[in-house]
Amino acid sequence: MGSYVELWKSLGMDIEKHDALLQSQRPFFKEVVSSQKNRPKKMEYFDSLVAGSHTTRIKDLANLKAAGNKIVGAFCLYAPEELVTAAGAIMVGLCGGANFPVWEAETVLPRNLCPLIKSSFGFKIGYTCPYFQISDLLVGETTCDGKKKVYELLNELSPTHVMEIPHNPDTSQGRTLWLKELELFKQQLESLTGNKITAEKLKESIELINNRRKALKRLSDLRKNVPSPISGIDALLVNQVSCDDNIQRSTSKIHELCEELEDRVKNGEGVTSKNALRLMITGSPMAIPNWKLHHIAESLGASIVVEESCSGTRYFNQFVSPKGNSMDDLMAALVDRYSAIPCACFTPNNARLQSISDLAKDFHVDGVINYTLQFCHTFNVEGVKIETLLKKQNIPLLRVESDYSQEDTGQIQTRLEAFMEMISAKTARRDNS
Amino acid sequence: MGSYVELWKSLGMDIEKHDALLQSQRPFFKEVVSSQKNRPKKMEYFDSLVAGSHTTRIKDLANLKAAGNKIVGAFCLYAPEELVTAAGAIMVGLCGGANFPVWEAETVLPRNLCPLIKSSFGFKIGYTCPYFQISDLLVGETTCDGKKKVYELLNELSPTHVMEIPHNPDTSQGRTLWLKELELFKQQLESLTGNKITAEKLKESIELINNRRKALKRLSDLRKNVPSPISGIDALLVNQVSCDDNIQRSTSKIHELCEELEDRVKNGEGVTSKNALRLMITGSPMAIPNWKLHHIAESLGASIVVEESCSGTRYFNQFVSPKGNSMDDLMAALVDRYSAIPCACFTPNNARLQSISDLAKDFHVDGVINYTLQFCHTFNVEGVKIETLLKKQNIPLLRVESDYSQEDTGQIQTRLEAFMEMISAKTARRDNS
Numbered sequence: 001m002g003s004y005v006e007l008w009k010s011l012g013m014d015i016e017k018h019d020a021l022l023q024s025q026r027p028f029f030k031e032v033v034s035s036q037k038n039r040p041k042k043m044e045y046f047d048s049l050v051a052g053s054h055t056t057r058i059k060d061l062a063n064l065k066a067a068g069n070k071i072v073g074a075f076c077l078y079a080p081e082e083l084v085t086a087a088g089a090i091m092v093g094l095c096g097g098a099n100f101p102v103w104e105a106e107t108v109l110p111r112n113l114c115p116l117i118k119s120s121f122g123f124k125i126g127y128t129c130p131y132f133q134i135s136d137l138l139v140g141e142t143t144c145d146g147k148k149k150v151y152e153l154l155n156e157l158s159p160t161h162v163m164e165i166p167h168n169p170d171t172s173q174g175r176t177l178w179l180k181e182l183e184l185f186k187q188q189l190e191s192l193t194g195n196k197i198t199a200e201k202l203k204e205s206i207e208l209i210n211n212r213r214k215a216l217k218r219l220s221d222l223r224k225n226v227p228s229p230i231s232g233i234d235a236l237l238v239n240q241v242s243c244d245d246n247i248q249r250s251t252s253k254i255h256e257l258c259e260e261l262e263d264r265v266k267n268g269e270g271v272t273s274k275n276a277l278r279l280m281i282t283g284s285p286m287a288i289p290n291w292k293l294h295h296i297a298e299s300l301g302a303s304i305v306v307e308e309s310c311s312g313t314r315y316f317n318q319f320v321s322p323k324g325n326s327m328d329d330l331m332a333a334l335v336d337r338y339s340a341i342p343c344a345c346f347t348p349n350n351a352r353l354q355s356i357s358d359l360a361k362d363f364h365v366d367g368v369i370n371y372t373l374q375f376c377h378t379f380n381v382e383g384v385k386i387e388t389l390l391k392k393q394n395i396p397l398l399r400v401e402s403d404y405s406q407e408d409t410g411q412i413q414t415r416l417e418a419f420m421e422m423i424s425a426k427t428a429r430r431d432n433s
Numbered sequence: 434m435g436s437y438v439e440l441w442k443s444l445g446m447d448i449e450k451h452d453a454l455l456q457s458q459r460p461f462f463k464e465v466v467s468s469q470k471n472r473p474k475k476m477e478y479f480d481s482l483v484a485g486s487h488t489t490r491i492k493d494l495a496n497l498k499a500a501g502n503k504i505v506g507a508f509c510l511y512a513p514e515e516l517v518t519a520a521g522a523i524m525v526g527l528c529g530g531a532n533f534p535v536w537e538a539e540t541v542l543p544r545n546l547c548p549l550i551k552s553s554f555g556f557k558i559g560y561t562c563p564y565f566q567i568s569d570l571l572v573g574e575t576t577c578d579g580k581k582k583v584y585e586l587l588n589e590l591s592p593t594h595v596m597e598i599p600h601n602p603d604t605s606q607g608r609t610l611w612l613k614e615l616e617l618f619k620q621q622l623e624s625l626t627g628n629k630i631t632a633e634k635l636k637e638s639i640e641l642i643n644n645r646r647k648a649l650k651r652l653s654d655l656r657k658n659v660p661s662p663i664s665g666i667d668a669l670l671v672n673q674v675s676c677d678d679n680i681q682r683s684t685s686k687i688h689e690l691c692e693e694l695e696d697r698v699k700n701g702e703g704v705t706s707k708n709a710l711r712l713m714i715t716g717s718p719m720a721i722p723n724w725k726l727h728h729i730a731e732s733l734g735a736s737i738v739v740e741e742s743c744s745g746t747r748y749f750n751q752f753v754s755p756k757g758n759s760m761d762d763l764m765a766a767l768v769d770r771y772s773a774i775p776c777a778c779f780t781p782n783n784a785r786l787q788s789i790s791d792l793a794k795d796f797h798v799d800g801v802i803n804y805t806l807q808f809c810h811t812f813n814v815e816g817v818k819i820e821t822l823l824k825k826q827n828i829p830l831l832r833v834e835s836d837y838s839q840e841d842t843g844q845i846q847t848r849l850e851a852f853m854e855m856i857s858a859k860t861a862r863r864d865n866s
Binding site for chain 2: 109112142146148149153166171174344374375377380383401
């Protein structure tokens with residue numbers, strides 16, 4: 001790490017605190033990720049991305065920045081990376097999945113706020129996230145009350161462009177607003193980079209990013225197999241880390257991983273037995289290294305086969321499909337694609353119910369865990385509708401609301417065990433009848 | 434009450450549960466409101482509104498309904514009552530200030546949700562609020578995550594029209610969206626009532642409601658006097674109950690009260706001594722009968738002189754001022770007025786900071802209590818900015834986050850006592866220096 005200290009210092013980071021952060025994370029990675037049995041060989045690359053996320057990748061970004069590239073830090077799937085890339089800038093995901101900086105955020109923010117927001121803010125005010133430090137611009141969005149108000153505070157620390165996302169993108173006025181907000185972000189990027197976003201460049205970026213989404217969808221589709229050829233933790237990890245990597249490189253590495261998994265499928269190999277319970281997780285985003293729920297469930301022998309989540313299908317299940325090559329066509333296609341992400345911030349959000357229903361069938365799901373980050377009102381209340389939906393379809397559901405601490409791990413484990421026993425009993429009854 | 438049982442039954446209310454509700458409220462009203470010393474005589478009318486809120490007023494509304502009038506139930510200041518009135522309908526505020534139905538709401542909704550939302554929803558599913566029951570249409574707005582998602586559930590129980598409020602009304606796209614949403618609500622009202630909203634009718638309604646707001650502002654301005662001629666509890670009560678009353682009648686009753694208070698001022702009379710600490714409360718809305726914080730503070734001898742709140746200045750400090758008489762002029766004036774309400778749902782919401790700053794001066798405020806309903810993220814996070822603002826202006830601030838239960842009453846009392854002692858000590862130092 002010694003060789004990176006100067007780099008971190010140049011970014012204004014708090015070296016001592018950052019060391020403590022890295023040291024707190026290392027045993028955790030070993031316990032949760034690398035100790036898993038029967039991992040695909042091609043996960044090595046993604047493990048190396050985790051290992052290099054505060055070192056080699058930051059050096060890469062610093063070199064790109066020195067060569068004149070601008071860096072845009074994002075919090076959310078609604079940040080239109082196609083525009084960022086078309087402007088010749090590099091979009092990175094900001095830190096927000098660790099419990100480490102939460103205490104510091106709570107010296108400023110209310111405690112009754114979601115851990116993701118507190119973690120992000122704590123990383124910023126604690127100077128422990130190199131992605132925050134290296135970004136020339138942060139891009140926020142009005143997807144929830146907590147975030148939108150915290151962006152006001154962040155903007156006092158770093159330039160933060162907030163895109164307004166309508167509450168309902170299906171109305172003509174909602175759509176018009178979104179298009180206008182994309183225009184304004186485009187202008188902001190052009191002014192930041194000095195580069196004009198041409199239709200040609202935007203079309204190229206759309207293809208580039210569609211390709212990464214397609215690779216991730218290919219990976220996801222492989223998990224439909226029984227047994228799944230990859231653990232939920234590993235699949236989640238690929239989703240979490242690839243967004244900070246070079247786009248082309250991560251795309252091809254995801255395809256390499258898929259090839260290995262296809263061989264496994266051909267040979268009938270999986271990471272669990274054929275009889276492992278297959279669970280879907282739906283709900284709030286899981287920023288790296290938030291593997292808590294996956295770790296508990298898979299340690300109990302379940303197989304997490306799909307995440308209806310910002311760290312899952314909501315990222316890669318929709319592509320940008322322009323009807324033509326003009327700038328208007330491309331911008332309209334961006335609105336179409338982004339407004340099709342079924343986030344609970346929308347009202348109503350019926351597309352998400354349909355998505356959960358479809359995924360449950362396609363992935364041969366035995367049960368669903370509705371995961372809510374603590375105090376995340378939109379996903380929490382939408383859970384009521386999901387409960388009604390799944391009851392109708394006779395699919396077992398467990399609702400879990402949790403933060404980033406380890407305090408409730410035992411409690412969640414007990415509830416999950418009971419849930420899995422209940423499903424097994426139900427399945428046995430069905431098999432015997 | 435006996436004579437109202439048939440009326441309540443006809444509204445589909447749960448008679449037994451409703452009786453329990455009324456019985457739980459009565460001693461509370463006596464303890465908090467009627468036992469206050471030196472009350473203005475003209476408060477009698479507003480006390481009678483409270484007493485008749487589930488009886489005589491509901492009978493009035495039922496008669497109006499029988500005569501063909503439609504009733505629109507609202508949750509929030511952003512529901513444009515001018516349009517409702519212009520359509521010949523009657524707007525009423527829905528129940529949401531009592532702890533009584535919270536437990537029932539929690540059988541459906543997450544516990545980590547603001548008490549106002551849980552109370553409203555509990556009133557609806559428990560059939561204990563006659564205003565919910567008598568309404569032909571509910572009108573919601575996208576002012577916070579909790580409410581907007583709960584409206585989806587309410588809509589399954591009662592027709593609920595949700596108006597989208599932009600996150601930032603100061604952009605041209607935000608303003609355009611709001612105007613369009615007003616148009617849609619207008620159409621909805623016309624279809625509900627069968628009445629066309631003409632420019633003439635709308636102009637009349639605007640005047641009518643401006644007049645009520647002016648009466649409330651007159652009342653508020655009288656509290657600038659030292660000592661204030663009316664308690665905070667009584668002033669809050671007038672704000673809370675007049676919105677469910679006939680508009681003209683409540684307007685003239687507020688003016689009568691103001692006349693009495695003006696006499697008091699002329700005679701140097703007040704409800705407290707001249708030396709009582711003068712406090713502002715700013716923050717989340719206080720629906721009737723949520724007098725908790727006022728009661729604690731005034732029982733300790735403080736004088737609450739202004740509420741920067743939806744149950745205070747945010748309701749009556751802005752008027753609708755059309756530039757002409759055309760429908761376009763009137764609708765534009767509605768957008769202007771409603772977008773000037775400085776709610777924490779906006780980002781940024783600098784107008785609120787300015788308002789707090791101005792009110793603190795105009796009302797000779799010694800200290801500010803920032804009140805947040807538990808889990809109300811927008812007001813809670815905005816509290817950080819208020820803290821910074823007031824620190825600069827050397828105005829003491831106490832932050833209180835609370836729900837509708839009485840569990841934290843002792844704790845709040847202790848904190849308020851300490852806060853008031855601190856202010857007194859500071860004032861004494863200032864006076865001696």
